[in-house]
Amino acid sequence: MAYELYYWDGIQGRGEFVRLSLEEARTEYVDVARASGSSRGTSAMMSIMRSGSEPHIPFAPPFLKDGDLIIPHVANILLYLGPKLGLAPKEDGLRYVLNGLQLTITDFVAxxxxxxxxxxxxxxxxxxxxxxxxxxxEFIKERIPKFLGYFERVLQQNPQGPQHILGDALTYVDLSLFQIIEGLNYAFPKGMAGHQTKYPALSALHDAVARRPNIAAYLKSKRRIAFNEDGIFRHYPELDKAA
Amino acid sequence: MAYELYYWDGIQGRGEFVRLSLEEARTEYVDVARASGSSRGTSAMMSIMRSGSEPHIPFAPPFLKDGDLIIPHVANILLYLGPKLGLAPKEDGLRYVLNGLQLTITDFVAxxxxxxxxxxxxxxxxxxxxxxxxxxxEFIKERIPKFLGYFERVLQQNPQGPQHILGDALTYVDLSLFQIIEGLNYAFPKGMAGHQTKYPALSALHDAVARRPNIAAYLKSKRRIAFNEDGIFRHYPELDKAA
Incomplete structure (x- = not known):
């Protein structure tokens, strides 16, 4: 049975971090709130969230349904999917390291x-x-440099080279970092000016992910919702300025 | 070898969620920044964070060190420790459910x-x-009821009874919920007035955790730092008011 992703219709938002991994792996999934038919649409999502009998109700979207199992929170969904989609290391300990990196992205997104x-x-x-x-x-002055500087450093200190955030193969965190750079470029074009020079490994990773065939096809498809001012990354010119 | 917990000295902060699980399980651990001696103290923590060679550098404390493995983020540490400490369900799927609950606590703490x-x-x-x-x-009016109402609902909808957030045994999320109630009572005594009536299962869980022998002993010990205005939960009377 296909994975069911539950997330708000009309925005990339937090759901997009999950979509990118599913799309890279060309996995069958249903984007439930955006689909039509029986047990589809936003009402199907709300009915799970409002259930008075389901023991594992999620606090908020996104959540993933795999059969009867309901898994909420982006990092948790990716922790679950990563090994199944071939986007996580085989070694158990490294999966916690990868999860730690994704949780730093969670904090940044908040x-x-x-x-x-x-x-x-x-x-x-x-x-x-x-x-x-x-x-x-303050975000442009202090937080973007702190977070992007951190990820640049992790890439540079990767003993297996700065092409990936962990090890020598693509993981879901690489895909999430692509989305972070995309989103920041959309929301804060002035604040992000020159980021290619300041964060060269991160910038190269972003470009490499964009060129991956499955990601490139997804980005051109109708499944990729455009950034807009209802999502997480919003472009309000009055909030953007040079760093 | 004992687990090493790295967190800022002088505050409960996010480290406290980890401490409560270690204390409940009476596990040997070193609270590194608060300890003295070789490779101890805040400088030992900073030296890992600033390392130019360590591949798995954490973004911020808390992080756990188990041998060579460095695990950052509270929810990630508890995900790792939970099964080892007997504070997580045996079934793999339920561990993702538990992790999802802890990640909702993470969001609330932020x-x-x-x-x-x-x-x-x-x-x-x-x-x-x-x-x-x-x-x-806004936090007192909207967010406390939204989060505590959610956890109350999860407790009430637990098919195995409202004594635990998941299943019929104590997990690390039960301990974290105790800390949430403790912290909110400290920071917002007026805002929390009447919470025992509004959230009876959550309140009963808090009291039951406080009575557990290992937790009660810990709370009376010098290892439990008092709440203060450098931590996450701060009592500023001007921020507190009735809901």
């Missing part, structure tokens, strides 16, 4: 979200714009 | 942190106090 929603998710962006400007300025 | 640092970690609390008041008000 900070990206808070650049436009620093006070409350329940309020509109327009109602927290001044605070968003302050938080974005 | 939001707790941002109540006092909504604009930037690099700035003082005093420089973002107005924004902290706005974020804390």
């Amino acid at each position: 900070e990206v979200h808070d650049t436009h929603h620093p006070i409350a998710t329940s309020l509109y962006y327009e109602d927290q714009k001044d605070e968003a400007k302050a938080r974005s300025a | 939001e707790v942190h941002d109540t006092h640092h909504p604009i930037a970690t690099s700035l003082y609390y005093e420089d973002q106090k107005d924004e902290a008041k706005a974020r804390s008000a």
Whole structure:
């Protein structure tokens, strides 16, 4: 049975980190909220989340359903799928190292979200714009260099070469790092100016992932939703400035 | 060889979620930054983080060292330790369910942190106090009920009874939920007023964990650092108000 990915329709959001791995592996999956038919669509997703009897209810999308098993959280889904999709190392210990890298991406993504929603998710962006400007300025000045600098360093210190974040083969974290660079370039083009020079290994990894046949085909397909201002990475010109 | 836990000295912080599991299991461990001697103390922690040769450098504490293996991030450490400490289910699929619950706690803890640092970690609390008041008000009104309501629901929908968050035995997520309630009671006593009535299963779980002999002994020991205003859960009276 195909994997079922449950995530909000209309945005890349956190679901995109899972989609990239499924697409790279050319695995059969159903993007449930975007599909039509019986047990499909956003209502099918909400019905699981609101279930009064399901013991393993997720707090929020994305979650993956594999048969009866419901797995929430991006890093957890990728931890589960990685070995099945050939996107994780065989050695058990290294899987924790890989999971640690993905969890650092999780933290970074939460900070990206808070650049436009620093006070409350329940309020509109327009109602927290001044605070968003302050938080974005700090994000560009302090947090982008801290996170991207860290991943650059991990790539450079990889004993098997800077082509991959771990070992000598593609993993789901490489795909997630591609998405991070894509998203930051979309949201903060001024803030990201010159990142190719500052983070050469990360930039090369981004380009290498974009050239992979399955990823390139996916990015051109209708399955890839365009970045927009409902997602995690939003381009608000007033929040973007040179680092 | 004893597990080595690396975390900032002087605060419970994120390290406390790991400590509680190690203490419940009465496992031998070294709290490295708080210990003295060769390869001990905060400098030993910083030297791993700043290493120019270690391939698996962590982004931030806490991290666990088990021999040569370095495992960063609370949820990842608990995923690794859970089965070894007898604090995780035997069935593989359920370990992903448990990890998903811990990752929801991770997200919640990040939001707790941002109540006092909504604009930037690099700035003082005093420089973002107005924004902290706005974020804390939303946190008390919207986020505490959303997260605690979710965990209460998971407890109530546990087919094996509301005594545990998963299955019929203690897991590391039960211990983490104890710490969440402890921390919120410390930081937001007014905001948490009446939580015993609103979240009866969660409150009962908190009390049951506190009564466990190994936890009770730990809480009375010098190893348990008191809550303070350098940690994640901070009590600033100006941020606390009734829900």
